[in-house]
Every structure is written in structure tokens, then in C-alpha cells.
Amino acid sequence: MIGLFIFPRFQILDVTGPAAVFEIARRLVPTAPEVRMVAIDPGLVRSSCGVEVMASDVAKERGMSALITAGGLGVEDAMECKRTQTLFRTMARQKRLVASVCTGAYILARTGLLDGRKATTHWQETSNFAARFPKVRLEPDRIFHREGNVWTSAGVTAGIDLALAMVADTHGEEIAMATARQLVLYHRRSGGQTQFSTLLELKSPNGRFSALLTWIRENLDKPLTVEMLADRAGLSARHFARIFTNETGTTPAKAIERLRLEVARERIESSGDLIEIIATGTGFRDPERMRRSFIRAYGQPPQAMRRAARLAKGAEA
DSSP states (O other): OEEEEOOTTBOHHHHHHHHHHHHHHHHHSTTSOOEEEEESSOEEEEBTTSOEEEEEEGGGOTTOSEEEEOOBTTHHHHHTOHHHHHHHHHHHHTTOEEEEOGGGHHHHHHHTTTTTSEEOOOGGGHHHHHHHOTTSEEOTTBSEEEETTEEEEOSTTHHHHHHHHHHHHHHOHHHHHHHHHHTTOSOOOOTTSBSSOHHHHHSOTTOTTHHHHHHHHHTTTSOOOHHHHHHHHTSOHHHHHHHHHHHHSSOHHHHHHHHHHHHHHHHHHHOOOOHHHHHHHTTOOSHHHHHHHHHHHHSSOHHHHHHHHHHHHHHHO
């Protein structure tokens, strides 16, 4: 049995999304585990939107193979509950799967289960989460991340991607794809996919570098040096690098690589162009250099991502 853990003022989509995934998967594979809402205090639990959900007593659910916690407005109180902390530590110690959706990562982090591990959460919580839990190796761009028996996902709808990945891990990619199709999802996002557009993320509210970032994305095949970018911005190289980093939160070199990765990925998944041509057209030049960047960012090489995209399209056909 898979337990979906809720608490007062939880985000309802954090659990109803995964619940729908596991429901459909069980229709396809009758031996798949059932899913149940669980809570420290059983009964009707009120979500942040006001909808109440009936939950069973988690302490009486002895057969759970996995426990996935929601996030939501009530996560601060939930993470300080000693019974909640003991529950998740015990599950992890027994080598059963524990996971979080969105800000549910705060609960896992508070128990210490994420110390020394990579994890992700809602992009809007990045700064706060990193400051409060410096021992966690936060990966703010990822849709979800798995490390051993501990899984975390980004915000809200990313819980669906997390659940589909769990289905794929247990029952295979074809079942996961069939489940996604039943849910009328375009395709299943991989864990390494960014939570939102790199271009939108890098653009600061004052728009100072908006035009420059758009130009960079349209000219990735050029040798984009700091000096070239500074000249286009009308600044000295040193002044440009400092201001750019302050306003975008990353260095010019890292911003360029992220844009190259995003564009290269789009082309790999949507076209039949040779990997070598894509590497050249996005400024990686060397396919091996692009492969290493993909593995660092997404955890898999370009060829694997192309195969997954084709499989997803085949399932939708």
C-alpha cells in the first residue's frame, strides 16, 4: 500500500495528482499497490483550498511500502510534529520508500533524511530552503530527484511526474507511458527537466538583460565570450560580469550553458537532426562536450533522452 500523507492546510493537488497516477496504474497492473490517504490525526483533514479529505490513521497502516508527503501552507506545523518526524525516520530506516511533493521536502529535511543528499522542491522556495537546510544539496531546477529510497519533487503538478517515475521504476516504462496517456498528459517529464523556462528565470524584473538574453538564445552557435556580451551591453567586461551575476543569480558562462542545454534538448526531443549537428548549432561544438553537460544537468546522455521522447510519442499515437 502507498500512503499519501496529509495534514491541515495541505495542497490538495500534491496528493490527488499522484493518487490518480497510482489508480490508473493499478487498473493496468492489478497487482500494483492500492493508495490511501493517511494522517497523524485521522478523520477529515482540511486542505488549503477548503476541501476536506478523509484520512486513515497512519500509525495503524502497517503494510505501507511507500509514504509520500504533500506540501502546502500547513507544512511548517507538520514538520515540527515529533510523531511525523518519527514516522518518516522509521519508514526510511526500514528501507521503505519515502517521498515528498513540493514543500513536503521541508518535512523530510527537518527529519535529517535529506542531509548530504540531492533534493528538490518548489522553485519559489529555493532561497528559503537552502538557507534553512544547508546540509541538503538542493537541485532547484529538477522536476524530481531520487536518491536511494528517498524521492523529492518540485511543486504541485510535478508530483504527477514523480508518481509516474515510481510506476516506471516498479512496472516498467510502457506501463508508465500508458498511464500518462490515460491521464491525457503530453508526455512524461524526466527528473532532470527544468521547472520552468531558463530564459524566463534569468530575466530580472527590471528587464535590464532581457534583450541580451534573447539575443544569446538566438545566437548560441557563436563564441559567446564575456567581452562580446559586455560590449553588447555597453559595459566593461568586469562590470558586466558582476552586474549580470547579481541580477540573474548566475554567471554569464553558466547562463549560456543552461540556454544551450535547453535549446539542445528541445531539438533532440523534437527533431531527427544528428547529435553532431545539434551540438554544433547550439555552441557545444563537440558532441562529447554536450554529452557531459547533459549528464551533469539531466542525469542521462542526449541519445537516451531522444529514445524516451520517441517512446512517449509512440505511446500517444
